[in-house]
Amino acid sequence: MGFLNPRALRWKIAALTAAACCAVATVIGLLVHRSTQDHGQRAGRDRAVTQLHAAEQEYARTGERPAAADLMTRDEVPGPLARDLAGLSRSGEYALWYDEKPPNWYWMWAAVPVDDKVPVDDRVPVGDKVLVVRTDMSAEVRGLQLLDRSIIKAVLAALAVTVPLAALATEPINRRLRHGARTARRIADGDLDARIGHRGRARDEITEMSTAMDVMAAALQQRLESERRFTADVAHELRTPLMGLVTAAGLLPDHDEAADLVRTEVDTLRGLTEDLLEISRLDAGVEHARLDEVPLGELVTDVVRRLGGVDEVSARDAHVVRTDPRRVDRVLTNLITNAQRHGAAPVQVTVTGTRIAVRDHGPGFPAQLLDHGPQRFRTQAAERGRGHGLGLTIALGQAAVLGARLTFANAADGGAIATLELGDSVQLSRSSRCERTTPSGTYGTGGP
Numbered sequence: 162m163g164f165l166n167p168r169a170l171r172w173k174i175a176a177l178t179a180a181a182c183c184a185v186a187t188v189i190g191l192l193v194h195r196s197t198q199d200h201g202q203r204a205g206r207d208r209a210v211t212q213l214h215a216a217e218q219e220y221a222r223t224g225e226r227p228a229a230a231d232l233m234t235r236d237e238v239p240g241p242l243a244r245d246l247a248g249l250s251r252s253g254e255y256a257l258w259y260d261e262k263p264p265n266w267y268w269m270w271a272a273v274p275v276d277d278k279v280p281v282d283d284r285v286p287v288g289d290k291v292l293v294v295r296t297d298m299s300a301e302v303r304g305l306q307l308l309d310r311s312i313i314k315a316v317l318a319a320l321a322v323t324v325p326l327a328a329l330a331t332e333p334i335n336r337r338l339r340h341g342a343r344t345a346r347r348i349a350d351g352d353l354d355a356r357i358g359h360r361g362r363a364r365d366e367i368t369e370m371s372t373a374m375d376v377m378a379a380a381l382q383q384r385l386e387s388e389r390r391f392t393a394d395v396a397h398e399l400r401t402p403l404m405g406l407v408t409a410a411g412l413l414p415d416h417d418e419a420a421d422l423v424r425t426e427v428d429t430l431r432g433l434t435e436d437l438l439e440i441s442r443l444d445a446g447v448e449h450a451r452l453d454e455v456p457l458g459e460l461v462t463d464v465v466r467r468l469g470g471v472d473e474v475s476a477r478d479a480h481v482v483r484t485d486p487r488r489v490d491r492v493l494t495n496l497i498t499n500a501q502r503h504g505a506a507p508v509q510v511t512v513t514g515t516r517i518a519v520r521d522h523g524p525g526f527p528a529q530l531l532d533h534g535p536q537r538f539r540t541q542a543a544e545r546g547r548g549h550g551l552g553l554t555i556a557l558g559q560a561a562v563l564g565a566r567l568t569f570a571n572a573a574d575g576g577a578i579a580t581l582e583l584g585d586s587v588q589l590s591r592s593s594r595c596e597r598t599t600p601s602g603t604y605g606t607g608g609p
Contacts, residue, residue, distance in 0.1 A: 170338070171331040178327040179320055186316040190309070197308055201301030202259060202269070209271035209296040210255055216294055217273055231293045232275075238291050242270050246291065249274070259298070267298035337367050341374065353382040393441035399434045407431060436551040443558035450485040450562050457482050457489075457583075461512050464493045471497060472507035479512040482583050488559045489581075492567065493517060495552040496579045504577055515583040525571035534569075553579075 166172070216230035226232040238246060239258065246256035258270040272293045340357060347355040356378060357371040410427045413420035442448050458479030465471045493510075496519040500508045504521025511518045530536075535553035553569075556579075560567035566582040 169335070171328045171335055174331045175324045175327040179324050182320060182323055183316065186312070186319070190312045190316070193312065194305065194309060197305055201298070201305060205259070205269035205296055205298045205301060206257055206271075209257065209269045209294055212294045212296065213255055213271040213273055213292065217275065217292055220275055220292055227292075229294060231295075233291045233293055234289050235274075235291055238272060238293065239270070242272050242293070246272050246274065260295075265299070267302045269296040269298050270294070271296070334367065337371070341367075341371055345374065348378050348381075353378065353385065389441060389444045392437055393445070396434055396437035396441055399430075400438070403427075403431055403434055433551070436555060439555055440551060440558065443555070443562070448559075448562045450488060450564070452483050452485055454481055454483050455486045455489070457515070457517070458512055460486055460489060461493065461510060461517060464490050465497070465510055468494060468497050470501050470508065471510055473509040475510075476512035478514055480514050482515055484563055484565075484583055488563050489517075489583075492556045492559045492563075492565075492581055493519070495556040496581070499552050499556075500577065500579070517581040517583075518578055519580075520572065520576055520578045522576040524577075525575060526569050526577045531569055531571070 212229055216227040219227040220230075220232075235243065235246070239260070241260075242256055242258040245258060249256060254273075256270075256272045258272075260266065260268040260270055270293065272291050275290045275292045344355050344357045356375045358375070359368065359371065406427050410420070410424045413423060456479070458476035461476055461479070462474065465474050497508065497510065500519055500521035500523075504523030507522060509518075509520045511520070530553075535557055557567050560581060563583065568580050568582070570578045570580070572578055
């Protein structure tokens with residue numbers, strides 16, 4: 162998984178870290194903003210009240226309007242300030258109003274009613290005159306705006322450092338997960354000795370998962386080894402009595418229906434036993450290819466001629482390959498037999514370069530086989546007929562010994578296609594052309 166893959170776990174963790182940082186920064190920023198704003202407005206109110214108090218004393222002493230204040234009638238006072246002014250209940254109280262009109266108008270107003278008469282019983286003077294002062298709040302607002310910008314810049318700078326660090330800090334976790342994924346793929350590919358193991362001193366959920374996977378792999382390996390040993394033991398144990406059955410069946414009289422049935426079933430049992438022995442050898446990994454240069458077209462033609470039942474063969478572009486002809490014969494025999502037994506005519510065999518394709522026109526391979534490959538003792542679908550499922554399993558195992566690639570697919574117009582690709586063992590010379598296009602069984606050969 163690439164470092165810049167946006168779906169990688171590191172970036173999800175980094176995004177979560179960034180979201181958490183932004184949430185914390187937003188809460189702190191709002192608290193600081195509100196606190197600073199309240200502090201600035203309190204300072205503005207204090208300045209306005211101080212100025213108004215000084216203007217009120219000067220007016221009481223001189224009876225004239227102070228230079229730092231305005232003397233208005235109640236009708237001239239702005240509405241919000243007039244409403245606050247009307248709510249005053251005692252002498253010595255001041256009406257306040259924060260006049261805010263962004264982006265350039267920020268004033269704190271303060272007002273007090275004044276009259277030439279002296280107040281009685283601490284009641285507010287009842288005259289029509291109002292002494293008003295205004296204090297500019299632009300400095301506080303600009304300071305608050307600078308503070309907000311500073312907070313945003315600090316958050317962006319913190320994110321520029323935190324996000325990459327979070328992505329790098331998750332690399333050990335990602336490395337352990339990638340190692341676990343690679344090990345799981347190795348086990349799925351047949352390496353049952355692969356284990357995740359314990360890396361480092363961490364004792365966390367990943368360690369628990371790794372331990373559980375190792376235990377599962379060990380149990381799976383033990384179970385498969387038991388199954389392989391059982392298969393091999395059964396096949397070997399069957400071989401001795403089977404030879405006796407074959408010998409006894411050979412002594413039965415000819416042209417007898419019961420004897421023919423016994424010989425047929427004995428032959429079937431012998432074939433099944435040989436298949437089990439072959440699978441046990443493939444499972445044990447003791448099979449090795451013996452490579453020779455083989456004209457692929459002639460090899461395929463000989464196999465088809467021996468088996469019979471193939472409706473069309475084309476080998477015009479066959480190459481000479483370096484491979485094990487006995488194993489190619491075995492793979493091709495199983496593919497053709499499977500097509501004849503579980504598919505439908507016409508059965509076609511085509512050789513192109515290093516590729517051999519066997520096609521029938523039956524119901525095709527079932528979806529489970531296409532997804533997971535052939536499995537022993539399972540034919541996957543009723544419409545493909547009954548069988549023990551060993552033929553395709555053996556073909557797949559022999560192809561692996563050859564280092565070849567065996568794939569299964571369904572044709573768009575119906576039918577199953579099995580393709581054997583011999584791959585890198587090819588030499589780029591051509592074999593003789595071979596073709597059979599009629600069901601009569603005659604073949605034609607010619608030069609390249």
